[in-house]
Amino acid sequence: MNQQASATRVMNRNHWLVCIALTIVFALSGTGCNRSGDKTDSGKKAGRAAGPATFANAKLNTADSIALVEISSLGQLHRQLLSFYDQFAGQDQTNAATLQQYLEVVKNALGFNPRNLAEVEKATGINFSKPVSCSLRIPHTELGNPLPIVTFALHVPISDPVQANKLIGNLTRLAGFTVKKENTGKPTIYSLRGKNGFAAETWELFAYSIENQVLTVLFSGMDILSGTDGSEARYLAEHLLQVKAKPLNQVKHFQQTLPYLAADNQLRLFVNIKSLVKNSPLNRSPVSALANNFEAFGFTAGTQQLQAALRLANPAGVKKYLQPGDGCQQLLATADKPLAAFSASLDNPLGLFDYLLQYMDPRSWNRDKGRMQQELGVSFEQLRNLTTRGSGALLLYPAPEASNMAISVMGVVKTSDRNLTQHLLQQLAQEEGFNAIKYGKNTVWRANTSQRRGPIFAFALLDNHVLAGTAVSQIHNLVNKKGSGWKPSVGGKELVAGEVDLTSVLQWLATHREIPNELRPNLFKVMQKFASKGIQLKLKATMEDGTLVASVNLKGTTWPDGLATIAEASLQGSLEPLNQSALKLPKLHPVQGRVTLDGKPLAGARVALHQVDGEREASRVFAATSDSQGNYQIEVVYSTGTYPGAPIGGYKVTVIKVAEAELSEEEFDQKYQNTLESLKEDGEPVGLDNPAYLVDERYTSVRTTPLQLDVQEGRNSFDLELTSKPSPNN
Structure with a gap:
């Protein structure tokens, strides 16, 4: 069997397995009921839900x-998808009309109404309950x-x-x-x-x-x-x-x-x-x-x-090392409040590290352990004892404006021997050229900014805790007892714990300078909805009778509601681009402006753009009719509807306005639309019965028009200033 061809067939045939996985994820977000179909009591089982x-x-x-x-x-999934469908369709009339069009297509293809669960079950024979x-x-x-x-x-x-x-x-x-x-x-x-x-x-x-x-x-x-x-x-x-x-x-x-x-x-x-x-x-x-x-x-x-x-199997293996150590919650409570915080508590963390590396790369790891005495002046056994009954935490903060980083971090590690810890930190500071700043018996070592590039790094010794990271201000505040303080749920004796303040994270996302402007409005909508609920994401992991048990909880909402809120805000206003993409339509950019004739607004003028470069669509009409103030907005007609804008590229512009005695605007507009869709190769309109134009005839032909414009990405505005022609009766 050709292995490459076989691999290709596997990929081609199984790509839809991804769709199955996504469907399962939607089932997660679509479940607001328990298995009996009743609403879940949000106050029930505040702790771990028992099995x-x-x-x-x-x-x-x-x-x-x-x-x-x-x-x-599948019934739960069906109900939630319909609920989300109705919410999304209710945002505006355009969404509702487009979604209804999609629904009709599905109904015609399947022969039953997908909104009616009874019809779906009857047609497929599947039990959705x-x-x-x-x-x-x-x-x-x-x-x-x-x-x-x-x-x-x-x-x-x-x-x-x-x-x-x-x-x-x-x-x-x-x-x-x-x-x-x-x-x-x-x-x-x-x-x-x-x-x-x-x-x-x-x-x-x-x-x-x-x-x-x-x-x-x-x-x-x-x-x-x-x-x-x-x-x-x-x-x-x-x-x-x-x-x-x-x-x-x-x-x-x-x-x-x-x-x-x-x-x-x-x-x-x-x-x-x-x-x-x-x-x-x-x-x-x-x-x-x-x-x-x-x-x-x-x-x-x-x-x-x-x-x-x-479920752990070997009592002498990993299971032996997954025992809790000390906590550091009291210290964390005096720090500045972070966007997110994670902690760990292990009785013998370096023992677990040694056990894992003995499986992964024992030769290199044992060689490195032998070098520690020579390079650090301490043995691996001394370092392992230094972290016995250990605990640690990682706190995430928004990076300062002047920084090139998005996030700054502060790590906290508790040690058992302050003197040995201070010796190791002083040795590191000397080798790296860090400056020492004293706060009583505690010390902060900070990188010399004149000698280093990239983010500033600092580490400190606070009692028996080592602090290190790029959150330099927060490290100074904690050592100098000037932290804002907060009430952490992390830092206890759980093997692993974490909490994320989603409101603060969303505020950071919405104001971060690297977030594209087109995403900011939707992020603000999500942030405003979450802020009113004070939502927090919390996780923990503990050992229970030879089983490592972990849980993630949402405070202030159900996580399906949170996913639905994010999805609703993220998809708002995106239905039309998705529709265009699915139909392989070109990306359109708004084009608008004002038409004047001898300095006065020209109403009822037909403005048309004719492509001269870019992604050429010779048979497509990008055109508009000016309103009573001479304003126009270019549109294009496809079989699926009318869309505003035109693709990026260069265009020649023709403007046609006929004398009322020759042809009414409604008649001319319809006739012009029909004839432009069958242009000659030179772009010359045909079959207009030689109307009497109210503008100079050079504006009516692609060959002679002096008007040109370049459509760029984003919004485009072009004012067209025309000169009139003497009346044919004069």
């Missing part, structure tokens, strides 16, 4: 499945092929098997595939085969069955070639039969992970790390050996909380 979580489709997957992702129901899942498995590796064959299984609840089979048959015929019944027993298994591109071979593409009101569809991440004798044609079908083996819900580490995941959730993910390592082609690599420290990973998403659990 166990429930995977309805775990029993449909084999014990060696690598991963399983499941959403509570029950969980839908997708799992993946690596059954085996082909001989001579280093890449394993990854198999995906999609489980969809069915209310009407006959209608579901009909839907699959219609889609199969449209795609040009053939369906073959693979067995006579139950469940009945069908395989779908077809040709990939212009290749002559036939490939097994899908296999599916319907049993117990569940449609199971299997497809592979690699092309599976059908042999002439059919020996390899049943690969997916055979795998489908294996689902009846030991199911995933009977696996011990699967069961042990569920209690630490939120029961009230809309999306669930389980990763079988043990099976992944076993079936990986790199199962003898150092990374794989390190992965043996872990058994499973689980994740759930509810309306107000994201919950994750990592």
